[in-house]
Amino acid sequence: MFFVQVWEIVVKYHSYLLKGMGTTLLIALIGTIVGLVIGLLTGIVRTTPFSKNKLLCGLHKTLNSIISVYIEVFRGTPMMVQSMVIYWGYAFLNGGSTLPLIPAGIFIVSINTGAYMAEIVRGGIISIDKGQFEGAYSVGMTHFQAMMQVVIPQVMRNILPSVSNEFVINIKDTSVLNVIGVAELYYMAGAIKAINFQTFQTYTVVCVLYFIMTFTVTRILRLIEKKLNGKANYTICGSQSDSHAEIHVHEQEES
């Protein structure tokens, strides 16, 4: 009986469910990427040494304080509440006109994720050996060049697991956007339930769909992580006896 009803929901409402999944993935993906960009920017700003110029130093310190407040506020309040405050705050300030829903959802998830990413990236930068900076300085790179050429590429690889984790969290947490009416998967579940009154069956379907999304994404990201760890082998070019010889050296694969 139960399985028949579940199957009926899948067949009957698949277009709603797929649309909801699409919206969920879209918001989670863009939100994570924008959040990462926010994290990188704030991370770079916060780990840059203060300038000797008094004015620049003052500006930098002010900026750091603003970033700290941003991080504390957005990590210290629920995203569901942030959604309501931002969405209706905008309406309040603009004479009742509201933001379009999906962009609003992307905005909310982005700045929320940004607050978490800021700490992830900062930790990533701090954990890079100071010698990497010194090596870069010693060949004449500026702090910014050292960051972009040497440090950030390493940070990206190191924080990828945390970033993947944030993406998975976002897939699940976009469900709170239903409070402002974004038609993501959880919202669709509500709509379907309102038609068929089969609450348990409907949410079971949605539960499985969420799991399929997070599980697939986790696997894909793990593959990317492995790719980014680089090849475990390299080619030695030439040899003394035969200049065309190539020797392939294989490192033991790290697990």
Next chain:
Amino acid sequence: METVISIEHLEKSFGDHKVLLDVNLSVGKGEVISVIGSSGSGKSTMLRCINLLEEPTGGVIRYKGEDILSLNTSKYRTHVGMVFQQFNLFENMSALENCVRPQIKVLKRKRAEAEVVAREYIDKVGMSAFINARPSQLSGGQKQRIAIARALSMNPEVILFDEPTSALDPEMVGEVLDVIKSLAKTGLTMIVVTHEMAFAREVSDRVIFMDGGIVLEEGTPTELFGNPKKPRTREFLSRFLNG
């Protein structure tokens, strides 16, 4: 002889801890100088001050007569390269790229040109076979040779070596010292902080003995190793000379 670097009354303290009290040193073009002394005597700190990795708290360092603090730091560092104890190769780049990228980003060379320069120096340090290897795939001695090629690729006037063999196992020390020896013959100005006394004796034009944050004694290798004047120098060298 043209003076490339002159250090006048250099002081450096970390908080209350004074590491360099009053260092005076002048380095001529093409000179190879070894800096010896016990750990904590300020050798590395002095070297790091020359490259402005540490900012001096007193005194003046001049590069070709100009106070280095008045120069553009990044530009100045392209003239004064550095080789570190811990190699500090860019972990995200291949051996070749380690030598190419700085040229492109800092000296604004074209990639093709930068690769020619890089390959030439990588060949010079005997690492041509490993241009595609990542730093994590190289041994310590190999890393250090690439690090030397990286410094050379910037065509600096001076290269500072900060204990280039101290992180290497005894078997690898030789390969790195051989490279540095060959450079000494090319007329490159070099300041080498080292614990390798035999190397210092063989290669340097001048040996500096540092102790307690000052240059206690300096002279040609024959003078310093053959007939050290100060008791502290004699004490420091005794183990090496007798051993």
